[in-house]
Amino acid sequence: MFTTSTNIIEQLFNQPGKIPEPIAEAISKKTGGEKIRLYAFCDLNNKQQFTESWIVLTKSFFFIVDKNGDGEKFKTIPVDEIINVEIVEGFTLNRLYLRGKDGILLAEISFTRRQYRAVANIHYLLSQTIKKHSDEQHLQNGFNADEKYYEALNRAFLNSRGTAHIKKKGMVTRLLGYAKPYKKRIIFSLLASIGITFLHLLPPALMRILIDDVLKPVKGSDIAAANKQIWMIIGALAAIWTTAQVAHYFRTRTMNIVGEAVARDLRYQLYQHVQRLSLSFFNTRSTGNILSRITHDTDRIWEFIAHNIIDVLISILMMIGVGTALFMHDPYLAKFVIIPLPLMIVFVYLLRERLNTVFLRFSRRWSALTSLIGNVIPGIRVVKAFAQEEKEKDRFSQKNKSVFDTIVEAHNYWSLVSPFLNWMMHLCSLIVWIFGAPRVLEYIITDGQSGMSLGVFIAFTSYLWMFLGPIQVLGNMVSSLSRATAASSRMFEILDTKPTIVDMKNPTALEPLQGRVQFENVFYSYDGIRQVIKGISFDVKPGEVIGLVGPSGGGKSTLANLICRFYDITDGEIRIDGVNIRDIELSSFRRQIGVVLQEPYLFHGTIEENIAYGKPNAGLGDIIEAAKAANAHEFICGFPDAYDSLVGERGLTLSGGERQRISIARAILNDPRVLILDEATSSVDSGTEKKIQEALDNLVKGRTTFAIAHRLTTLRHAHRIFVIEAGKLVESGTHETLLANTEGKYFKLHETQNELQAMMYV
Template sequence: MAGRRTKGSDKYVSPHLKRFKYTQDQAIDKPFNWSQMRRLLEYVKPYSKNLLPLGILAMLVSTLVRLLVPVLIGKVVIDVAIKEQDTNLLIQLVVGIGIMYLLSYVANALRIRWVNILGQNVIYDLRKHLFSHVQRLSHRFFDSRSAGSILVRIMNDINSLQELFTNGIINLLMDIVTLFGIFIILFVLSPKLALAIMVILPIMFFISTKMRKRIRRSWQDVRIQQSRLNSHLNESIQGIRITQSFSQEQENTEYFDGVNTDNFESWRNATKKSAMFRPFVEMSNAIGTVILISFGAYLIIQGPENGGITIGTFVSFAFFLGMFWEPISRLGQMYNQLLMAMAASERIFEFLDEEPNVEEKSDAVSLENMKGHITFDHVQFAYDEDRIALHDINLEMKQGETVALVGHTGSGKSTIANLISRFYDPTKGSVKIDGHDLQDVQIHSVRQQISVVLQDTFIFSGTIMENIRFGRPDATDEEVVEAAKVVGADDFIQRLGNGYETEVEERGNVLSAGERQLLSFARALLANPRILILDEATASIDTETEKKIQQALQKLLKGRTAIIIAHRLSTIREADTIFVLEHGKILEQGSHQELMALQGEYFDLVKTQFQMLDAM
């Protein structure tokens, strides 16, 4: 069957299914180290003066009660009160132990409350930090990663840390304190019996050390498979119309089945390896119990006067033995949780360690009151070593000019626009605005004065008003409406059910392509940019709407430097300068009349386009 996943392989037979690539989302094979954990714990620091100390205090109170009660029962209740038949002392001890348990209950309730508040705050801060950092990264970062892969790190990977911060850290401290307390008490009560019981610990430590690398690696694989599953889901939902248009639902379902199976297998493998730890702890508990009964009985028979123990001491040991293996079992679970957290944190920190390719200098200047004079000085740019997009480009776009970039697909038109917005830096040469090299200028000050209108405009979930105001958040309602009127969007907006308060879904699917484009023009106009870039902005608009846009453009472009990228050559006839590009090189430049008179590449493009129109 086409599209079926081959056994033992992540590759699929159907060629179109090879569109999913995850070259950047691989396992991070770093050794487990506490420096990584210390970095994660940095997010707890803001709460180290209030919530954390309160949680630790409550934990210490409840742990102290748990350690004292077995000693009281064995050494006082049994060896003193019951042995001497002291009823008053027995009643006092019962009441006292009851009060201690009540105190422990209150302390535990407060600990859970404070620690949960701490954990939720830490998760909030970490997710906010990661999202803010990702938003600052350059386009190259997003070029090599799917949206689903990024989504997994911000949502799933951080969610996997929630249990660690809400319960794990305090529980870890509580179990460590409990174990140390039990160690000390047991050796005080009877060093011989304590040593006999502890003989199993070195074996336990050795086996757990062997297991930890395999467990950690399996949880890393879970994260990778989840990332792939989310990437496929994201792309499938975004491209559902294309899938249905080509009747590829079955192929897509089979691919999803393969990715879903890999995700299932990774979880099963990780949980199977993690589950091996608990039975091993229980087996150790069983061995310890056998040692306690056999050797403990022998010591009771010997009696305290001959180096043995009392029955009360034996009972205390029995209490502590159950308490001893319980925190060790939890530490095993905690270790698995820690491995999951480390696998997630490594992936989170990989993103946080990612630096923008487009870096801002520490002494970068703010470009205020931009005029819009643009020059390219011997600019070369390559997306990668094997793909040079621009070759030694020299061009000038004067203040207030309308410049058009034409050429076949892949000729470098959009690359020039991206360099002007400084989404990328040139490999060689320099891009200057008003004489300032963009690499010497604060990025925000440049982009704040540039608006870009793309062919596939993005509409956010929200109202029409909010989408237009995205260009300038502090704009008034009147200014939003005026911008919509200027570009001819007001007519269709008023026809909507709630006008400017009409809710639109993600990507504006309730609107036509032309309506979405009109909104993007209104958004750009409202931002009042000094430089306007129109990248195939009229490609999705019908002829009647295009006439409205052409009228709006006269107002929109007035006093601004405008760069128009268009395949419809009819839209750029009035441009002051037209640059004709081919394979990243400028072949011709001049006005429409000059280039037509030249009868070169531009002339051929116009001639070909009109021949195609005549044929239609």
């Protein structure tokens, strides 16, 4: 895995993929064999010039390695001389400061943001070492410095693209693989195409026969026979054209349908795969991004398969066919006529490339325009309140004009295509006339001994115009191919992302769950270095209601995510009913967990469908019971459509309290064994508040609950409260016992909460 990765770093960022061997060896010597814990590449010097330096951290030393001519210059700082480590961020230039006793500056290292993560890792590790934190113990389990360097650099890339490296080579083959199930139909279309091409080549030949063999020799011979031949030729022509068009119909229809089928298969595969991916995938991508891949990109693929491939093949066939026909009729003339053709293909290609860049510019300006509208119209209240209508009109007018300017430019090029191509074709015709006409005269004068017959001359001009279509197709080929590969690469990027949370072999299906949740020295980190959960342990019995409190960013939500197994922990063990969470079958596990989020999400559908989301076969009576328990039945029946009311994007707009209660009803109906409750912080009026509280009480009864609590009432009713701060469980106990400790964190949190509430209600 590794050699290709280092190459990627070198390719993408023009910097070494890992620390050079000579430096690593030198460091090993200087430290007496200590392992390199982490390293980073620093690419700016103190004169703000790009440079190549390395900073390396081992157990006891910090090294700065600068380039010195052909070799390296090492600066060594013993770790125990370092009292303070600081990173100061700038726009592009960032600095790492190492300070010793009395604030002396031991080192000042500059680097660009690209290196930030790698340097920040070192900063973190160093600070932990200096403060002699217990995390340090844990971090000594060691990680691969090369891997951490690679990950740090690659992160930005992965966030923008998903896979750093997209193999261009196999892409078309891979794409064509989707067309395999439709092999028969494609072969049929191909054969039909060959047939059609051949048929198209016949009429000019028949024309030649008509002129040379039938019409001309007619003087003084059998008129009746000639007439018969004429009618035969007419019949042949009619048959040829009819057959060609019928074949054309069948072929076009077949390829269109094959294209649609491939697009359908791709859409399904994409959607299905997206459903299986773990949460971390969705955290780095916008909905719009995923949406456009499933819709717009599959559309591009349809175009490629239904049209482009066959069109290109036919065009090549046509060109070969027509070229052959020309040479068969008159090699001398054919040579001259062929000359402009490659030039025309190149012209179309260049024009297309230019058009693509103009269109790119146009589409950027167009989206800037639509963004402006999308930005201002929803905020129209603000525009009016601040009387900025004129300013907004001017802004729009500017962007509107710039859209117009680019599209005009596009039209300037676009309008060139037909006239220029036609002109070139006429030029070819002229060539035929220039070189051909004298030869026709020669033929007539020498009475057929040398020169070119009239029939051949006319056939020639007919064949010539058959080049026009293929030239355009071949000229546009590169562009169509690059559009299709761009679309495919976006799709394959998703298809190649593997879900990270998966079932083990032979997972245990725990049904029904009792609800005992145990955490044993659990550690969790998003990136392998910074711990978000630092050694939390607890034992929650079935049916216990636990209130999670603490400052924001302290790890409460992460804890909830870990219980649902949305992420896998990095150390320690989570046990549900005594079984390691990783050994439990995922879908049966998740079905028995209920989640009530801060911002309840209702799908587009009826209220009934939303409540029954986790239990599609629920009886109507059960749905109503759940709604009653959630104090939602009353207001739902208040709507004219009651439970059949449409909610979600284009449906009823419900208030925050109403959404909360429907979401609680959903959870109640699902009857989970373990409940995660993320309380909304927004305040509602006290009447609604009471209703929500009752609903929550009903929900929480008898279930193991982890409530990220903001309400005092929740906290008072909880069996125990866990105070989570900076990833650790710092206090736990009942509401009363914790309050009794006036020095404790819970007391302080409680105080602030009280003050805020007092302010609100006064």
